[in-house]
Amino acid sequence: MRKKVIAGNWKMNKTLAEAVQFVEDTKNRIPANDQVEAVVCAPFLFLPALVEKAKGTDLHIAAQNMHFEASGAFTGEVSPGMLKDAGVTYVVLGHSERRAYFAETDETVNKKTHAAFNVGLTPIVCVGETLEQRENNETMDHVEAQVKRAIAGLSDEQVKQVIIAYEPIWAIGTGKTATSEQANEVCTHIRKVVKANVSEAVADSVRIQYGGSVKPANVKELLLRSDIDGALVGGASLEADSFLQLVEAGVNE
Numbered sequence: 001m002r003k004k005v006i007a008g009n010w011k012m013n014k015t016l017a018e019a020v021q022f023v024e025d026t027k028n029r030i031p032a033n034d035q036v037e038a039v040v041c042a043p044f045l046f047l048p049a050l051v052e053k054a055k056g057t058d059l060h061i062a063a064q065n066m067h068f069e070a071s072g073a074f075t076g077e078v079s080p081g082m083l084k085d086a087g088v089t090y091v092v093l094g095h096s097e098r099r100a101y102f103a104e105t106d107e108t109v110n111k112k113t114h115a116a117f118n119v120g121l122t123p124i125v126c127v128g129e130t131l132e133q134r135e136n137n138e139t140m141d142h143v144e145a146q147v148k149r150a151i152a153g154l155s156d157e158q159v160k161q162v163i164i165a166y167e168p169i170w171a172i173g174t175g176k177t178a179t180s181e182q183a184n185e186v187c188t189h190i191r192k193v194v195k196a197n198v199s200e201a202v203a204d205s206v207r208i209q210y211g212g213s214v215k216p217a218n219v220k221e222l223l224l225r226s227d228i229d230g231a232l233v234g235g236a237s238l239e240a241d242s243f244l245q246l247v248e249a250g251v252n253e
């Protein structure tokens with residue numbers, strides 16, 4: 001059985017006080033279980049305080065990005081080692097907003113994925129098509145290319161540990177969720193890509209999330225699908241109760 005991952009991506013939201021309060025409100029309410037990992041992806045500035053607050057609980061703290069270099073003259077950047085040192089355990093890489101607004105490419109995503117493993121962070125690698133690509137029937141080819149480039153050069157064991165988040169760009173923050181069938185179709189294809197490029201055993205183990213307007217009302221249907229192993233959630237992860245409902249849906253599924 002693949003353990004599901006419900007990750008709340010706060011993006012550029014909340015104050016430090018609000019972030020700490022969220023962890024206070026949720027950390028002891030994550031149901032003890034072996035079916036779901038609960039993760040919160042927070043802005044860099046909040047990470048040390050949130051790690052401290054969540055210590056000893058089942059809530060994991062993630063970063064939303066990082067640089068691929070270990071150190072150097074990269075003004076404004078944060079290194080993989082800095083995140084590890086802060087106690088962070090996961091890092092989101094290649095989110096479509098970073099690809100669109102901050103020149104993230106498949107090449108930098110691949111470098112970051114390697115860099116994450118070098119320090120022992122679990123990467124959550126985002127892939128997904130634009131509306132135009134979907135309308136032109138390019139979804140599968142585009143996502144396949146993104147996945148192949150992201151995992152290039154990783155060992156089989158590393159690919160097994162990567163979490164792949166399929167996020168159709170047209171469904172992010174728009175209220176337009178992909179149907180669970182559309183979402184699963186692409187997640188199934190991603191698993192086939194891993195099988196063809198790595199191995200069947202790794203493909204069977206790798207976890208694939210769906211992201212894009214996931215909320216308590218639709219999460220269950222998505223999680224019931226054969227190849228969807230969790231969700232990467234933006235808006236609906238900002239409130240403690242809503243986040244907990246998403247986690248609970250995974251536990252009870």
Ligand SMILES: O=C[C@H](O)COP(=O)(O)O
Nearest residue numbers: 009172173212213234235
């Ligand atoms: O990282 C999360 C995704 O971008 C989804 O965001 P959303 O749930 O607000 O659509």
